Amino acid sequence: MTTIAVTLPFPPDDSVERRLREIDPSARVVFTPYQESMEVRAEKGKTGGRLEVELAVPEISAEVRAVWAEADVLVTIDTPDDHASLLPNLRWVQAASAGLDHLDADGLVGRGVTVTSGAGLAANSIAEFAFARFLQVWKHLRAFDEQQRAREWIQQYGSELTGRTLLIVGHGAIGRAVARKAKAFDMYVIAVRRSAKPGDAEDFVDELRPASELAELLPRADAILSCLPASEATVGLYNASTFAAMKPGVLFQNVGRGPHVVEEDLIVALESGQVGAALLDVTRLEPVPEDSPLWDAPNMYLSPHSAVSVERYPENTWNLLVENFGRWRAGESLSNHYVA
Numbered sequence: 001m002t003t004i005a006v007t008l009p010f011p012p013d014d015s016v017e018r019r020l021r022e023i024d025p026s027a028r029v030v031f032t033p034y035q036e037s038m039e040v041r042a043e044k045g046k047t048g049g050r051l052e053v054e055l056a057v058p059e060i061s062a063e064v065r066a067v068w069a070e071a072d073v074l075v076t077i078d079t080p081d082d083h084a085s086l087l088p089n090l091r092w093v094q095a096a097s098a099g100l101d102h103l104d105a106d107g108l109v110g111r112g113v114t115v116t117s118g119a120g121l122a123a124n125s126i127a128e129f130a131f132a133r134f135l136q137v138w139k140h141l142r143a144f145d146e147q148q149r150a151r152e153w154i155q156q157y158g159s160e161l162t163g164r165t166l167l168i169v170g171h172g173a174i175g176r177a178v179a180r181k182a183k184a185f186d187m188y189v190i191a192v193r194r195s196a197k198p199g200d201a202e203d204f205v206d207e208l209r210p211a212s213e214l215a216e217l218l219p220r221a222d223a224i225l226s227c228l229p230a231s232e233a234t235v236g237l238y239n240a241s242t243f244a245a246m247k248p249g250v251l252f253q254n255v256g257r258g259p260h261v262v263e264e265d266l267i268v269a270l271e272s273g274q275v276g277a278a279l280l281d282v283t284r285l286e287p288v289p290e291d292s293p294l295w296d297a298p299n300m301y302l303s304p305h306s307a308v309s310v311e312r313y314p315e316n317t318w319n320l321l322v323e324n325f326g327r328w329r330a331g332e333s334l335s336n337h338y339v340a
Contacts, residue, residue: 049104101230125309127177167221170228
């Protein structure tokens with residue numbers, strides 16, 4: 001028997017087990033909910049997936065422990081710190097998130113567990129959100145809403161996207177989805193990928209450049225979208241010197257990870273007008289504390305880590321699981337395979 005434990009916020013329906021059993025008749029799917037808070041995930045993301053501060057984590061019932069003790073596969077967003085003892089027979093983790101920084105992915109791989117991410121599950125919806133935010137700023141939509149509430153009729157005219165330069169930092173599934181949409185707006189697209197080499201090219205991208213060239217690209221961009229995963233190398237990447245190198249009035253948007261941004265430096269750049277607007281779906285602390293200066297920073301657009309749309313997320317997750325389960329049982333390479 002192959003036991004597949006699902007800990008996601010949404011339970012699998014009967015069709016999921018039926019599709020998996022078409023691949024492996026012994027497959028058994030058991031819903032064992034386990035969701036850590038955004039605060040716990042943020043803290044784990046800083047330390048490679050281990051919780052090093054005192055925060056509350058979900059209690060694990062005896063029934064869940066019994067299933068986990070037999071589980072071969074875990075479909076999840078979170079993993080407990082003591083996964084080695086709680087899931088001793090685990091062979092594969094299918095994450096439902098693109099980022100693995102909070103999952104102790106290296107620890108799982110170190111004990112021989114295959115880890116695959118959910119990269120691409122939310123790419124289209126996040127790309128749509130990113131463009132909605134850029135349009136909100138460039139077309140003055142927030143101002144028009146405020147004028148309507150105040151019953152004021154003040155004409156003002158937005159900016160055109162055609163011909164503007166968009167710099168995408170972190171060109172994975174989300175970056176590619178954004179690039180497609182940017183070309184529909186006739187924008188000039190520069191994408192930064194850590195592994196890019198001279199001569200590399202990709203559809204919908206005018207220039208594909210390595211991360212080592214980021215500093216020289218910053219002054220060229222009218223808008224910057226950061227969709228980087230977490231890593232020690234990217235913590236504090238956007239700081240006073242980075243913001244100073246950007247084109248004055250640039251729109252800066254982050255849908256990657258909060259610790260990439262030195263928020264105090266961003267606020268200073270907003271106050272001076274060096275950054276024209278900041279659009280943050282992720283922050284260093286989540287939820288943002290009530291007394292945080294982020295709330296009142298000029299031209300700040302905050303959203304509570306909600307860029308993803310959820311209505312298709314379960315369907316996309318189950319499709320990826322079924323695809324990878326078939327590959328896994330056949331001994332083939334898996335989509336989104338993580339290599340430590």
